[in-house]
Each structure stands twice: as structure tokens, then as C-alpha cells.
Amino acid sequence: MSLDSSIDHWGTNPADAIGAALDAIETSLAGLLAMDPDYWRTRQKKDFLARVEKLQARQAALRLRVLASSGDIAAETGDKDASAWMRAELVVDKGAARAQIKLAAAVARYELVAAGLAEGVVSQDKARVITRALDKVDADPVATGEDLVLAEKLLVEYAAEMTANELRIVGKRILVEVDPVRFEEAEAKALLAEEERAQQKTALRVWDNHDGTIGFDGVLPTAIGMRFKTLVEAWAQPRKQQLVVKGAPLSPWERLMGQGFARLIETIDPSTLPRHGGDATVVNVVISLEELRKDLGIATLGYDETNGTTITAAEARRMACNATIIPWVLGGDSVVLDAGRESRFFQPIQRKALRLTQKCCQAESCDMPPEWCDAHHLNPWAVGGRTDLNDGVLLCPHHHRLAHAPGYTHERLPDGTIRFTRRP
Secondary structure, three states, X not given: OOOOOOOOOOOOOHHHHHHHHHHXXXXXXXXXXXXXXXXXXXXXXXXXXXHHXXXXXXXXXXXXXXXXXXXHXXXXXXXXXXXXXXXXXXXXXXXXXXXXXXXXHHHHHOHHHHHHHHHOOOOHHHHHHHHHHHHHHHHOOOOOXXXXXXXXXXXXXXXXXXXXXXXXXXXXXXXXXXXXXXXXXXXXXXXXXHXXXXXXXXEEEEEEOOOOOEEEEEEOOHXXXXXXXXXXXXXXXXXXXXXXXXXXXXXXXXXXXXXXXXXXHHOOOHHHOOEEOOEEOOEEEEEEXXXXXXXXXXXXXXXXXXXXXXXXXXXXXXXXXXXXXXXXXXXXXXXXXXXXXXXXXXXXXXXXXXXHXXXXXXXXXXXXXXHHOEEEXXXXXXXXXXXXXXXXXXXXXXHHHHHHOOOXXXXXXXXXXXXXXXXX
């Protein structure tokens, strides 16, 4: 005689209780989804979001508890864990499924974390951060069992006041919180080792996408990376503020950061750069006089077309205003007509004078502050323009690019501002 595995010896059916509870949850969710939050009071919305945040943590606690005891599912599927079944039946990526199962096992090892989840105090993200920190404490040869217990208690308490990212930072030095005397020196040694590993991981790859862009990615040590981020944001943030002030739609932050990075590169002081073969590290732009005077001419970044990258003459003219380049102007048979003089670029004192007299970008209706503008020759040096204050105007990067773009013309108005017009 065989017994139905879903019925116990006391004649009850636990599957019925589980199904009834899930039915009640689904009914409640359906009722809430049928409502329109636009008609809720502010107090109701706040109360709803606060309670749902706790409910999500409690739901995660229940799911992780079930996953921790899913060995029978793995046995049925023949896999080492239930991830294969989750992939087939729940359409969850196997990597994500295994990460959930791994977290379930970790939570099962730490009672306070599991209790925090069940109470809705610890979210799933925070539970993952805490268990990873505790696993490192457990593996620390200096830490004791009592240290592990106290570290768990502290991190669960902090979870009510900190975000997951803040907990991650605290978790790295939780042993110092537990016992500063014993672990401060160990922390310093660990940080030193981490910094040394970071130096070994430092890398940068740069490649030509052959579509007018250069691609790159890399890894930097934290100290250098944060300085890099701060410098790029310093250039990107004013652009963001400018767009907000004007009411224009804000571009994605990644695009602004990319533009900020480009501005950072263009404003590096060449006197601080290393020297190669006796010359300062500069970019050479080679262009013929004929191409230079064309609206749609072509120049070469580098010494020759074979080893260089082609750009438009408009971009070469824009770079020549203030970038760290040497423009080489060639005549017939590649005879050098002009190798670029230092006086071609506006000097620091001239830039200060321009900023003093021109309080913002001189383009019509543009108020970009002078600190973020380039000095531009109204009369291009390619046609005999001189680098003096009467011929110089401040233009923001956007309008400076338009000033050299073949598709636009510009004129100086009686009040000194520059008006741009698209060519017909």
C-alpha cells in the first residue's frame, strides 16, 4: 500500500494550506493592481511603498528558505542544484538561479540575517552584502567565532540605517568595529595588499572603431579612478546645468561624461606631459594649404596618412585654436609652409583678459560661463588671422564646434555676440 506523499500521518494536506495562502496573496495583488495610484493620497502612497519594501524582504526570506531545501528538486532533475529546473520551468538564467541558490545557502548559515529578512528589516541585496562580509570574517585566520557572531549582529543592526552600498563599505572593515585593537593593523595590511593587487590589475585598451570614434575601456586603482571621475564630472556638470537652465531635454549622463572626458583631454597642460624623443607629447596635424582653406577639407592626425588618422579640416581648425597640437601646413610636393608658432595660440594672460571682458560664451543667447569656454579666432589663422584680443572671442565647446563646422555660418552682431545660421 502506498501513501500520497502530500498527505501526512495526521490526515492533513500541507499542500492545501500553501496553496490557500498563495491564492490569498494573488487575490490581494490583483485587487491592488486594479487600483489607480493617481487617485491615492500622498500618505497612502508613502505607506504602500514602505510596507511593500518590507514585504519584498519577507517574500525573499521565504523564497530563499525554500531554495535552501530544494535538494529534492535537484535530485529529480539530476542536476547538482535546482538551477536546471529554474531555467526550464521558470525561464531564469542559470547563472542568476545559481546565485539565488548560493545566497539561500549563505542565509541559512546566519540566523540573524535570516531573521532580519523574515522581519523585513534586511532586504535581499543587503543580505547578499552581509553574508559575503561574514564569509570573509569566517575565513579570517585571526577572527574568532565570537567575532563572527558580533559582526553579524552589528551588520544586521546597520542594515536598518544604511543602503546596500554603504553596508558593503562597512562590511569591509567590520572587524575593526568589533575589536579595533586587534584588527586595525590587519586592516591596514589588507588595504595595502588590495592596493598592490589593484596596481597589477590596472589596464587600458584603446581601439579605432573606424566610424569617427575611438573606443576604450580599462581598470584603474580606486584612488586614481576617483580622481579621474571627479575631473571628468567637473567638465560634464556645467553642461548638465546649462541644459537644465535652458529647458532643453537632458542627454544621458554617460554622454555628458564622455563630452566632459573629451574636454579634459583637450585642456591638459602640455608642459606637464612626459617627453618623447626630446619633444613634448603633442599631436601633429598635417594638412595641405589647399585642404585647410576648404570647408570640407581633410587633415591627418600624425605625420603621414599611412600611420595617422584622418579628420576634417574643420576639426583641425577647431583644435588649432587651443588644443595641444602642432599644425603642419604643406604646400606643393609636401613642402612645409608653416609649422605652427607658439603665438598662434592665445596665451594665458590673453585668456584671462578675454574672460574679464567677456562674461560668458559670446554666442547669441548662450550663457555658458567663461571658465568653460575656448578662445576662438574670428578671423581664422588659415587666412591670415592674428592672435590678438580684438580678434578673439570666447565660445563654449558646442558653439566653438559650430564655428568650424562647414554647415554653419556666423557673424558678429553690433553688441559683440555671435549669431550662427545653418547654411541652406
